[in-house]
Amino acid sequence: MTTNDLHDSPPPGASRGAWRAVFSLTLGVFSLVMAEFLPASLLTPMANSLAISEGQAGQAVTVTAVVALISGLLVASVTQRLDRRHVLLAFSLLMIAANLLVAYSPDLILLLAGRVLLGVALGGFWALSAATVMRLVSEHDVPRALSILFAGVPIATISAAALGSYLGELVGWRNVFLLTTAISVLTLIFQYATLPRMTPERPSPLGTLVSVMKRPGMMVGIVAVLLVFCGHFTFFTYVRPFLEGVSHMGINALSSTLLAFGVANFFGTLAAGYLLERSLRMTLLLMPLIMGSLGWLLATLGGFSTGTDALMVALWGFAFGAVPVAWSTWITRVVPDEAESGGGLIVASIQLAIALGAAAGGVVFGIGGVLTVCATAGTMLLAGAALVVAGVRTQSVDTAFEACDAERSACS
Template sequence: MTTSQETLTAPSPRGVDDRKLPMSPLLALATAAFMGILTEALPAGVLPEMARDLSVSESATGQMLTIYAIATGLSAIPVSVATAGWRRRKLLLVSVLAFAVANLVTAVSSNYALTMVFRLVAGVAAAVVWAELVGYARRLAPPHLVGRAIAITMAGIPLALALGIPVGTFLGKLLGWRLTFGLVTAVSVALIFWILASVPDAPGQEAGKREPILKALRLPGVVAVLFVVAAYVLAHNILYTYIATFLDEYELGGQRDIILLVFGVASMVSIFITGALVDRKLRSLTIGSTALFIVAAGLLWAMADNAVVVYAAMILWGLGWGGVATLLQTAVTDAGGDRGQALLVTTWNSFMAGGGAVGGILLDRLGPTSFPWSVLALLAPVLLVVVGARAHAFPAKRPATG
């Protein structure tokens, strides 16, 4: 059976210095991650304006995020299978081109149905991008710096959340949402040329050497990592999707922008810490990230009526969340190789979409005060699994460096 070691020991592309990280291609990959998140979440920042211009309700406009996440989650495995033989750079370029086309259509379309079709297309493209980024980072990096390369690549996610979406929202109000999507299109086109100039190509898999993606579930550690992904992402999105409603409950809605900025800055700090330590401390970092989120949820449960405590909780939550993408991407690839990545993309996006649905049910039946204890209920078993899965899922020594 093929194992993840084939991925870990693959030689670096020609021209890559084995002593240091090739920053230009890694930053291009980080920009692709940035564009994936920005394309997904930007409608949330300009939702009232989009709803008015498209002559639909705000709830209908909000489904632009839902259809994107569902498309990403459902298409990750079948698209990975269908494109396994493609050259890797060609596949990445086609995906970024799909971002550009989808954002361009969004910028000029006045037809809600047409816009939703291209949001679905962008969601499928995102599935490809998420499945490719870690594999590319591993091929580009020397073995002792693989985790750091993944951290740099995944830095585009918190950067988009902390800066990209707030700036996009500001530009949407200043220049109009259509021009903002036009600017995102222009950045996507520029990224295509950057990838062509700096990201090396790699072959696809030969037909005779491909193994079913679902077969990776039999590899030790994969199921444990995917459970952590599912519960952690669900917990985060229950609270994050309805954070405005939660803050309003405690009369902190007027400070929402500052509170989310604090969360974003803490997330960026987390990604830098993770990047520096993930190659040697993946297990400790994962335990620490989970513990920080648990403490944050406990503070929000017990003392959310105190603004100082809320800010402290947001800092702890951001520190716990920022590096999670890197940690879990690294863990699942150590355990399951490239096939593990496709499973992670499906799990991540499915439970990200599920967070909005579960949070909505909790909001309707129990109110916003139920969010923190729901997070605690989800994260307690996560911590137990991470601590207990020391043999394969979250070992003290990673296969790439042990």
């Protein structure tokens, strides 16, 4: 099966509508990611309002990540006979319900219930995103479409951190979630107007996950994903202690550096489309190589110059911007016939890497301090880059055979 076979109906005049659909998915990414991270910037007022500890309120983020991991693995099999348009619209409805439940929650139980609904929508959406993009645009345009899709992530992250805390002080945390609900409603309307019908391609029973993992090069690729994302989140979880304790930044310099990280991350996401159109393997290798080198530079040279430290953190943000786009593109190339199940594996791997990275960073921070965290993160990332060189395939086995046959035909 070729990638073009995955389109329901690819008439030439449908391209403009297809790109509108891609932008509607980008708005979905923005809405989901902003809702995911809002509690982190509203932790104290949420805890005070609900009469719970900040640690308990923090579980609003944890439970979403855990449920997203499970949802990402199960969505392809649970919804295997449903039109993908209907499934994606259902996720937007779940997001609206989740935000409303949180906004009006009188206690921790309903707060966590809302976050469970968000986790279902988040994991399911990300698992289907790459496969959906494959059905909206041509094979050549998939990297560019994915870079547009992922551009919603840094915008949402910045908005959740900066606007969330600012608006929380002005209008209260519940009204911030109501505002997020309004954005979710706009997302639903936009997606309803632009997403075409996308009937399921083939049944995807739960055993498909196992068969996909057994394909040549998949296990190596998933381990590389774990190393790269774990390395990133090991560092990023402790970037503030680094900037405060090693770079000795005040609150203004700290805020500016984190903003620069977010802006650079946004441009790195957009640049990913350009890089991936030229070489998937180069992008998969270059980004963790840059980040790993920066990790060791921060560990050895950090603190000598505030400006240099800020520049290296911003460069890290730029490099990481291309990473999710590159690995999502990788899934569309190595398992084009099972992109939904492959996408679920990627989502689960990333959610697991977030948890492992934060945990590993905490252990290392307690043992050797924040500079050791930087070195550990750098080592993980360089190991991920080495795996890309050693054994990560960048095309499916069938595609490789077709290329070999074409080469032999040309030479005969």
